Amino acid sequence: MRYPWFRLAIFVASACFPAWWLYEAAMQLLGPDPGKILVDRLGLGGLVFLLIALAMTPLQRITGWAGWIVSRRQLGLWSFAYIALHLTAYLVFILGLDFAQLALELRKRPYIIVGALAFLGLLVLAVTSNRYSQRRLGARWKTLHKLTYAILALGLLHFLWIVRSDLAEWSIYAGVGLVLMLLRVPAVARRIKRARTRSPQVS
Numbered sequence: 001m002r003y004p005w006f007r008l009a010i011f012v013a014s015a016c017f018p019a020w021w022l023y024e025a026a027m028q029l030l031g032p033d034p035g036k037i038l039v040d041r042l043g044l045g046g047l048v049f050l051l052i053a054l055a056m057t058p059l060q061r062i063t064g065w066a067g068w069i070v071s072r073r074q075l076g077l078w079s080f081a082y083i084a085l086h087l088t089a090y091l092v093f094i095l096g097l098d099f100a101q102l103a104l105e106l107r108k109r110p111y112i113i114v115g116a117l118a119f120l121g122l123l124v125l126a127v128t129s130n131r132y133s134q135r136r137l138g139a140r141w142k143t144l145h146k147l148t149y150a151i152l153a154l155g156l157l158h159f160l161w162i163v164r165s166d167l168a169e170w171s172i173y174a175g176v177g178l179v180l181m182l183l184r185v186p187a188v189a190r191r192i193k194r195a196r197t198r199s200p201q202v203s
């Protein structure tokens with residue numbers, strides 16, 4: 001396994017946040033509505049991991065260090081794990097596992113449908129992120145994994161729908177997402193590659 005310490009550090013750091021938040025909730029340190037705080041933190045965490053996973057390819061292109069790419073799959077899986085927990089926290093703390101309320105909830109909070117579509121996309125990517133699926137799907141695997149961009153757009157739309165007029169925080173995430181997309185435009189990616197081949201390599 002390449003870069004084991006880097007991978008381990010990512011694993012430990014990523015696992016620590018939800019564990020710490022659960023501890024805070026158990027110790028009643030999250031204020032009067034801990035369920036809502038957990039839902040929000042996990043949702044934001046999932047979005048952040050998605051952005052970090054998307055940053056790995058441009059970082060590898062810019063620095064030449066292969067460790068970024070090696071971590072991409074783990075980071076994508078963490079995004080899925082955070083969003084799965086986000087959904088679980090929503091079902092338990094906000095819906096109170098009262099599934100009869102779901103139809104009413106979807107009418108009251110249509111942004112949940114957008115979030116659910118993004119979650120389904122993340123599920124597809126998580127299930128097909130292994131080497132076996134990569135081998136079986138061949139060239140189609142890359143096409144399928146372009147779904148990440150649609151997931152990011154849906155996640156940002158879900159977030160925008162929630163914050164509505166308070167755009168300051170949302171704009172930061174949307175701005176980072178936009179820059180990451182721009183760095184993938186072939187002409188930009190080629191420029192980065194050319195610039196790097198002119199400068200000393202990092203192994």
Ligand code: HEM
Pocket residue numbers: 039040041043044046047050083086087090094112114115116117118119151155156158159162
């Ligand atoms: C079935 C899937 C999902 C459900 C049921 C769901 C539900 C929710 C709910 C109920 C909230 C709190 C809304 C409020 O503050 O009133 C929320 C917030 C949020 N969700 Fe989701 N969500 C889902 C999927 C996603 C996905 C896929 C992402 C990102 C990739 C995401 C990112 C966020 C973010 C960033 C917030 C706002 C956090 C904040 O205000 O600090 N959610 N979601």
